[in-house]
Amino acid sequence: MAIQEGDFIKLKYTGRFGDNVFDTTSDEVAKEEGIHNPQAEYGPVTIRVGSHHVIVGLEEALIGKEVGDEGDAEVPPEKAFGEHDESAVRSFPTSQFREKPKVGMRIEVENREGVVVNVIGKRAVVDFNHPLAGKTLTYHYTIEEKVExxxxxxxxxxxxxxxxxxxxxxxxxxxxxxxxxxxxxxxxxxxxxxxxxxxxxxxxxxxxxxxxxxxxxxxxxKPAAPAAVEEAPEETESEEPEE
CATH class of the missing domain: 3.30.70.2210 (Alpha-Beta Plaits)
Structure with missing residues (x-):
């Protein structure tokens, strides 16, 4: 039976931007691409289709497919992490940060997390957009099973x-x-x-x-009491037999 909105399924997927893998459920792929996290657990994930447990563009690609289907989906920015919003790029005095900001550094400022994209004089330019905002993504997926x-x-x-x-x-x-x-x-x-x-x-x-x-x-x-150790009997010198 075809996958419909509201179905729970087990899903495997790998997401790419260009040639770069940014997310995967595969331990093997993560190691091959140099993004393996030893603390993470890899394997199929259980999601409810239509509930935004994965990005919208991938969800839409799953609807109408069958258990066991394997395929690829191209996801435009508006159905992934959104368009890049220039108003979410702001500059701050470098003196506002505990350590000297550098390009590429992830920082938290005004209760928001962003990335330093430039440092000009005594001001740091911080981008609060998702790192993949404005990007078209591709996903390779496999529908493992329905979860009933x-x-x-x-x-x-x-x-x-x-x-x-x-x-x-x-x-x-x-x-x-x-x-x-x-x-x-x-x-x-x-x-x-x-x-x-x-x-x-x-x-x-x-x-x-x-x-x-x-x-x-x-x-x-409670820890078990140590077992008693039996002491070996003392050896006594045997008397020489009388001649």
């Missing part, structure tokens, strides 16, 4: 948003109960995306009426 089970859909969303696979959960009697690992409150990515995850579960899974999140702490096991 709500549990697998939720698991895929957790992975997509937070990168975590250590969050256990159950769905029963209209309640989705999550058992959260200790110290998850210190995971910035989880804290940023938790609200989006909750909203999307309620929006797309009609059988879930309540979401419960529990942070679980288990009593640490």
């Amino acid at each position: 089970a709500p549990e697998e859909q939720i698991r895929g969303l957790i992975k997509l948003y937070t990168g975590r696979d250590d969050i256990e959960f159950t769905i029963a009697d209209g309640t989705a109960e999550f058992l959260l690992p200790p110290a998850i409150a210190y995971d910035r990515r989880w804290m940023v995306w938790r609200g989006t995850l909750i909203r999307e579960i309620f929006e797309w899974m009609e059988d879930v009426n309540e979401i419960v999140m529990k942070e679980v702490f288990k009593r640490p096991e």
